[in-house]
Amino acid sequence: MELELLFNIKILTIKRKTMLRLFLLFLISITFSIPSPNKFNEYFIDVAEKGRPSIVSIISEKTERIQRMPNFFFFDPFEFEDPFRQEERKAQSLGSGVILDSDKGYIITNSHVIDEAEEIKVILQDKREFEAEIIGTDPLSDVAIIKIKADSLIAAKTGDSNKLKIGEWVIAIGSPFGLHLNNTVTAGIVSAVGRSDIVSKAKFENFIQHDAAINPGNSGGALFNLNGELIGINTAIATDGYSRSNAGVGFAIPINQAKRVIEDLVEGGIVLRGYLGVSINDVDENTAKVLGLKNKKGAFITSVVKNEPADNAGIKEKDVITAMNTIPIEDSTDLRNKVSNLRPGETVVFSIIRDELLLTVPVTLGTRPSEEELAKAYIKDRFDLLGLLVSENKDGDGVAILDVDPKSEIFKNNVRKGDIITEIGKVAILNIEDYNNELDKYSVDEPIMIRLVSNNTIRYIAFLIK
Known part of the structure; x- marks a missing residue:
């Protein structure tokens, strides 16, 4: 009995020592895994130091025609010029850009930053100035590529925007309000991903929403993660309705989406997008009930353009597309973005609900027509x-x-x-x-x-x- 008691006491002692060692190891791991305030600051400092040299300020200049207002108090009856004639003036706008290729001098910015620009000037962080040429613009995604001839450029390191998590820290760098505030660094977190219908329903939007302070002039600037990787291009802000300043809600184009556009712009100056040939809506509650759907996810086909990919593959009106290559489709915007990100000629397998039956339909995508051609096709298909x-x-x-x-x-x-x-x-x-x-x-x-x-x-x- 005494031997058994001593044995049990010894076992208990060993267990206590083991538990104590494990607890000490846990405390040590926690101590080293949580960064100190100074260490946390160093993440932001490091991103700013590495990222700022890749950010440029962009000044675009164009000629505007304005209506001349006649001065009736000093009207000259012998003046033969039209008192209401239009006059021309030079107008400048400021934006930001990010160097993507240091050897070729490629810079990404927003399409609206250089819209209708006759002259474009790029100012580097080291104050050097260069004239830029436009390689290509894509208003539908608000992405543009310009080029400068310069030595000793520093390009940003690109990351994977698909890996972004809500709540993750991000850092914005750009030129808000003017050149005197160029290369301004602000920080915030990712508030949401996949935001659409922010600027226009007619555009391809899949924005990263964040709360890093960005303002007019930040358009085209960078959004970095804490690894110093470029994960977005800032493009829009939400304001309080009374001013153009930031109200804590900013939007950035995911770099993965921008890369797809950049490739086409650099290769041919235009973006070639996949095309299905359908008109689509979101699935609302009543539509879901009538069609016997379990939820409101998917894209509802309202019309099919004749002799286009969807029609040729057998997709019909009132079909609901729920997945593309087994990837779920959330709504009509999600389908539109996913199809447009693919290239013409790619074959896609769509999961479709028709008459409460689940079907799979392979479709070889066509080339998305221009907006003008789409409008004509819509009218042609709509009317007999x-x-x-x-x-x-x-x-x-x-x-x-x-x-x-x-x-x-x-x-x-x-x-x-x-x-x-x-x-x-x-x-x-x-x-x-x-x-x-x-x-x-x-x-x-x-x-x-x-x-x-x-x-x-x-x-x-x-x-x-x-």
């Missing part, structure tokens, strides 16, 4: 041969006109939304099927006669289809 968008007439026979192409011949004949088509040629139109069948018999440059009911008045119009 006559320039009309029609639907069943809920109040009786015929088809109801929902919209009219303002450039069409039928519009010139005073046909408007709300009118009812009851006859084409000598054939009665009872429904949408009759309308489509009869319209298929016509083509461009053929004459056509239509019977309309407009404001309870029957009238006939005849015109040449163009």
Whole structure:
């Protein structure tokens, strides 16, 4: 019994010593893993010292035309010049940029910083000044590349913006308010990622939101992480509505997104983006209920452009795209950004919900047309041969006109939304099927006669289809 008791006491003593050693090791690891205030400061100091030489100030100059205001108090009746004539003046704007390639002199900035610029001057941290040439601009992503011929340039080290975490420290460097404040360093944290519809719904936005102080002049400047890596290009701020100064909310273009644009701009001066050929909306609560969806994630297809990649692959209206190459799609903006980041000719497998069934559809992407071409394609796809968008007439026979192409011949004949088509040629139109069948018999440059009911008045119009 005594031997057993001594043995147990010895075991207990060993356990206590082991626990004490482990506790001491834990305290030591904690002590060395938490940086001291001085060590924490050194992270910011190191990023500032390494990052500032890669930041430039950009002065862009362009000619503006302003309306001259006549001075009626000193009007000269013998002056033959137009008192309301426009006058020209030189206007300057200030922004920032980041050196990406020290050998080739490439500098990234925002497209809006050099928009319509006739002359661009770049000022380095060491006060040297250089004239810059534009390599390429992409207003849809607000990214531009300019080039200077200079020696001893220091380029920023780029990081991976996909690895950013909300709450992570970031450092902004730029030239707020003017050259007298160039290379200003501010710090903050990442407040959110994937922000869109901030500047314009028409642009490709996937912003990093942060609270490092940035102001007018910071546009095109750098956003660094604590490793000194460039992870974003500052592009926009939210203001208090009364001034242009910062209200604690800034937005930066992720460097990964910018890299994709830069590659195309450097290679050919334009950005080639993947194109699906659909119109899309977010899935709202009512749409989700009607389609039997479990949640509101995904992109709802509202229309498919004929003979474009989606149409050729069999994607249809009212389909909901929920994933792309197994990567979930959050909403319509997410799909738009993901498709545009791919290159023409790439094959993508989309996960689609149709009639409550999950389908997989492979699509070979096309080349995204220009904004002007997209607008024309939308109009062409929206309207039929006559320039009309029609639907069943809920109040009786015929088809109801929902919209009219303002450039069409039928519009010139005073046909408007709300009118009812009851006859084409000598054939009665009872429904949408009759309308489509009869319209298929016509083509461009053929004459056509239509019977309309407009404001309870029957009238006939005849015109040449163009």
